Amino acid sequence: MATGLVMGTGAFTVLPDAEALAQAAAQWLTERVLERPDGAVAVALSGGSTPRQLYERLAASPFRDRFPWARVHWFWGDERFVPPDDPRSNQRMARAAMLSRVPVPDANIHPIPTVGIDPREAARAYQRDLMAFYGAARLDPARPLFDVTLLGLGSDGHTASLFPGTPALDERDDWAAAVLGVQPEARITLTFPALESSRHVAVLVTGEDKSAILARVRRGDTALPAARLRPAGTLTVFADAAAAVAPVHAKRRAARAAVEMVEDGMVLGLGSGSTAELALEALAERIARGLRVQGIPTSERTAAQARRLGIPLTDFAAQTRIDLTIDGADEVERGTLTLIKGHGGALLREKIVASASRRLVVIVDEGKMVERLGRRTALPVEIVPFGAEATMQRLQDAGANPVLRLAGGAPFVSDGGHHIVDCGVGEIRDPAALHARLRAIVGVVETGLFIGLASSVVVGTASGVEVIPQNK
Structure with a gap:
């Protein structure tokens, strides 16, 4: 059609x-x-x-x-x-x-x-x-x-x-x-x-x-x-x-709606990426009006923005459980709420924080909602720099078609000191099987597939927001 x-x-x-x-x-x-x-x-x-x-x-x-x-x-x-x-x-x-x-x-x-x-x-x-x-x-x-x-x-x-x-x-x-x-x-x-x-x-x-x-x-x-x-x-x-000014307005609606879910005294996971940054701005406004929270950032960039905005930070040494994480996504599969994340380069820390959270609320504009993952977005995979060429060859042998992500002409380095390869896996019919197959390759640290982690997705639209709960 x-x-x-x-x-x-x-x-x-x-x-x-x-x-x-x-x-x-x-x-x-x-x-x-x-x-x-x-x-x-x-x-x-x-x-x-x-x-x-x-x-x-x-x-x-x-x-x-x-x-x-x-x-x-x-x-x-x-x-x-x-x-x-x-x-x-x-x-x-x-x-x-x-x-x-x-x-x-x-x-x-x-x-x-x-x-x-x-x-x-x-x-x-x-x-x-x-x-x-x-x-x-x-x-x-x-x-x-x-x-x-x-x-x-x-x-x-x-x-x-x-x-x-x-x-x-x-x-x-x-x-x-x-x-x-x-x-x-x-x-x-x-x-x-x-x-x-x-x-x-x-x-x-x-x-x-x-x-x-x-x-x-x-x-x-x-x-x-x-x-x-x-x-x-x-x-x-x-x-x-x-x-993309119009999509930014939609993302801002989603971010503000998600921040309204924050309650006094919560420990928050602070996501990374352009949509998560809008959530930080909305959160800072609520803190200025008296909200008391602490945040664990998923990236150094998020940590720096949080400090600029006056958002109190903590870490896993002080808090091992997180009440609520608000983060964005590159793709969200309708029905399952399985995610592709990692195009911002923070997928490992994002997954650690999401996994330690009682609730993960994902904020996106409607363009990120898809019927099937992978049709238009590559799958980020974080790998160890040592032996990266051998790891990429094994990913290629597995049909993942990896491309090393660059920044300024050199390999991109994540906050964890790793490289990221963007894998052209095509339509992902079985995310769990693909995740397991790629994780089994020595040198692979983590994949950008977030399976069963999202509690709900807040979708910003041209006229408002839609909240989609996870079907347990």
Whole structure:
């Protein structure tokens, strides 16, 4: 069933910043390509500064070594009608950031022609190229043109070069169109039929200047081209925190509702991550009004924020049991309330605190609720640095597809002194069995699967909160 960029449809993933977004998108793209173990794979690229960071990640280890470059074909969703060596060229950017740095056969690169041809003929020529690759002149909904399509979001709501009010928006027959008179240079863009003919679509959005338009698109404002996108397959939006103002409001509602569960004299587990930080702010407000509590933080970052906010801290030497822990999650499975956690890098301490708690209340926005874990989020696994290469090989042998998490070009180091690998395990049908299989590997410290630990989940929505209890 087709899904669009409307609130409640598709997957919405918020990352702290553009660097984290590029890392997550590189992991996602690699996993989607590896889902097709044989034959040619087609990817449609986007231009812009946000995709550039993604491309640079793909061209560097560890993604460079995992990616099946020889059988992936690269297309473009749109192009400025400028020579290929022009600094404004999307083709030039992709080649410089990625394609020139990896072993891609020349025959696998399919740029939009922009030299010795007029824009309308360029669109027709690119359509012929697409049809030749596809092997048919009509798109079959059961056989998408692309395996993955990458898109951005303009400040006016455009995606690819489908701008508001242009004839290309209503094109349902041609696969490519020339867009004239909107920008200083002509554009060639794929039309909705071609963009939507994709197994997976990812929209990358960064920056505070995109927050208002992203909120309008997610509400389904069809005056904006991006809101009209209805891919045949899955849709994932990757947004950085600056662009995701609306989800932050939903998270704040959830955080405040959870903090209202705190009672005087409690020992609290203080979670980590962007949503948990909002809970700390709400907790500090209640403390300022006279609430007496002590907190055990799950990370050094949380401890530092708690001290700044005046939240009294304790530790396990003084308190071996915790009354209530409030923490976030990367994914929550409906029905079981099994969690994936660890994308913030504190999964081991978070699990220690959760396991010592009488109650664990998880706070999320509605985009984190899923029917099945692992479909769109990698599973973090914490490993010992010594022998990390051997541990990763055993994880690979177990089908976990591990990617070492980096920070500033070096391996990420958790507060416990460990490394974290993000495992592309795909859909997790039996979380307990997967957890046991991975934990049995020597060198694995802990997995990001939290099974049977959540007492309830508080979901922030556009209009309020929903509290989902654990079914015992």
